[in-house]
Amino acid sequence: MAGPAVLWEWIDERVNVRELLTPLMEKTVPRHRFSHWYLLGGVTLFLFGVQVCTGLLLLLYYRPSTTEAYESLRYITNRVEFGWLVRSLHSWSANLMIFMAFAHMFSVAFLRAYRKPRELTWISGMVLLFLCLGFGFSGYLLPWNTLSFFATKVGTEVAGRVPIVGHPTMVFLRGGEDIGSATLARFFSLHVVILPALTVGMVLLHLLLVQKFGMSVPPSVEKHRSRFGNEVRFFPNYFLRDVMAWSVAFAALLILATLYPAELGKKADPFASAPAGIKPEWYFLAQFQTLRLLPATILHLDGEVIGILGFGLAGAAWLGLPLLEARLGKNGGRWTRVAMLAGLVYLASMTLYAYLTT
Numbered sequence: 001m002a003g004p005a006v007l008w009e010w011i012d013e014r015v016n017v018r019e020l021l022t023p024l025m026e027k028t029v030p031r032h033r034f035s036h037w038y039l040l041g042g043v044t045l046f047l048f049g050v051q052v053c054t055g056l057l058l059l060l061y062y063r064p065s066t067t068e069a070y071e072s073l074r075y076i077t078n079r080v081e082f083g084w085l086v087r088s089l090h091s092w093s094a095n096l097m098i099f100m101a102f103a104h105m106f107s108v109a110f111l112r113a114y115r116k117p118r119e120l121t122w123i124s125g126m127v128l129l130f131l132c133l134g135f136g137f138s139g140y141l142l143p144w145n146t147l148s149f150f151a152t153k154v155g156t157e158v159a160g161r162v163p164i165v166g167h168p169t170m171v172f173l174r175g176g177e178d179i180g181s182a183t184l185a186r187f188f189s190l191h192v193v194i195l196p197a198l199t200v201g202m203v204l205l206h207l208l209l210v211q212k213f214g215m216s217v218p219p220s221v222e223k224h225r226s227r228f229g230n231e232v233r234f235f236p237n238y239f240l241r242d243v244m245a246w247s248v249a250f251a252a253l254l255i256l257a258t259l260y261p262a263e264l265g266k267k268a269d270p271f272a273s274a275p276a277g278i279k280p281e282w283y284f285l286a287q288f289q290t291l292r293l294l295p296a297t298i299l300h301l302d303g304e305v306i307g308i309l310g311f312g313l314a315g316a317a318w319l320g321l322p323l324l325e326a327r328l329g330k331n332g333g334r335w336t337r338v339a340m341l342a343g344l345v346y347l348a349s350m351t352l353y354a355y356l357t358t
């Protein structure tokens, strides 16, 4: 027997790998006209893997201090072999991962995969989305350039406007009243220790729940189950489809990272005034634009505070979607579909509006 086969037999004799893998080997995926939407969660997972690998490589040279962060990234970009590519892959993959997490979320929402018994799968997915946004927000400051400095300043200021808990949260995030070394240290530990640990735990829980309940079948397909319903084995059949989707995602990522490498901009100067046109990353643009459009006061209350509380409420309602729909009874599905469509149109149009006007 060849070396690897001997090693495999040796391990299998002790830990019985075959038995551990049985649930995966026996897993099946429903085959119907919407089955390709099941690929999106896998692509999000693949991109998370790319983030971890490229992030670890960046850590070999990155230095988390206000005097060295920008210089270390300039070194990575200009001096380290393929450093520019690793940095660009990390930046593009972050954007694609957040986009894919949103696409996956809306696809499971429209297929109504959040219904009983998958409420906890939905809630763990929402936590993952918030964690992804946290990665984006904390990572944005790390290059310590003008754009990242002022966008973080504005972002933490917005958090600070929330009544009662806002100011302590802002001070906690910044490590003081202003953005400085303490802020960079906090954002760095959030980005490379706290968020990855929470995300890995949450991804495992999410996948465990997906494995436990199996893939859902949308109601429109359920009705014609005898006509459309049949199952395909996850391993190797559906897994190979997953691998194909990952290859397409990776090819797109490589093309974007080489044709549009991540820029570094100018080093942050905390004493300079904020340049014109400061805006957050695209995934916060809808909220940013809404706050800009709101009047200064609404019913004698601060317009921005009303806006922030509105986002909080909408986020909480979206998190509790499966429970809310169940409470609405028979017509729940129709109402949630209207709310989803309205949410999607609102996010897309506000993002576009902000993009075109800033």
Ligand code: HEM
Pocket (backbone or CB within 6 Å): 037, 038, 039, 040, 041, 042, 044, 045, 048, 101, 102, 104, 105, 108, 113, 114, 118, 121, 122, 123, 124, 125, 126, 128, 129, 132, 203, 206, 210, 214, 215, 216, 217
């Ligand atoms: C880092 C982010 C995420 C990763 C890596 C991830 C991964 C996955 C994977 C691999 C699957 C199985 C294949 C599929 O249905 O696509 C899945 C299913 C699922 N995910 Fe996610 N997911 C993430 C975020 C989310 C979000 C934001 C939501 C919604 C709030 C969500 C809700 C669900 C639900 C309900 C299912 C079950 C689908 C069904 O049974 O048909 N996930 N996820």
